[in-house]
Amino acid sequence: MPKIRLTKEFRFEMAHALEGYDGLCRHMHGHSYILAVTVIGEPIDKQGHPKLGMVMDFGDLKRIVNPLIVDRFDHAVAVMANTPTHAKLREAGFNRIEALPFQPTCENMIQYFAEIIKANLPVNVTLHHLKLNETATSYAEWYATDNL
Template sequence: MSKIRITKQFSFETGHALYGYDGKCKNVHGHSYKLSVTVIGTPISDTTNVKFGMVIDFSDLKKIVREEVVDVFDHATVFNKNTPHIELAEELKTRGHHVILVGYQPTSENMVIDFAEKIKSRLPENIALHSLRLQETETSYAEWFQSDN
């Protein structure tokens, strides 16, 4: 049976700052991220299965991505926990802000790697993550492909 790729798109708002960066992105700012998640698999061939003909139900993929990425990162501010931004992060937390501390510089490149690992760990064994595209602005995005990794 043929392998098929399906893609689901998501949107979320996230703030971040790039510690030590030599441009404007050293300041706390935010983006309207667009995440495209593409998985690959063989459509279900069992005619008695309610998901007959699907690689994965879009709603099942949506649940995974929402729980692992969207609901976690939406309207959060992300800081590298290994920088002096930790002080700002702690202050924001005490004021009731949603802050995420990560072990990497929160660039689109590093975020898409993080998201790939989170999503892959939740997919059924017969479904593979093919690629992710994380669009940070109208003209800028980072892509992750399983074939490159």
């Protein structure tokens, strides 16, 4: 049976600040993120199965990624936990703070997203790769083959 890759794009708006960074990104700023999720698997070939011919229903992929990533991070501020920036945001009353155990760079965020998605996929489907655009011309990529 052939292996087929499926890709679904997800979009969200998120702000972040890079604590201790030596450039402009140390200041809080936002991005329009595009997360492309590519999974791989064999199409279901069981006659009578409601998903016959599909590797995975795109709707099922949305039911994984939207609540665990998009709904969580959309219009949130991502910062490294237990830093001065995190404390200032809490003191200022921000209510959509994602305090993470790592610097919220594009590279770290994509690795984090990969772990979340991998843990929630059906057993017959594997995460192949992710692409996370932070801007129209800047992105990070994560491939399962690079992270065995």
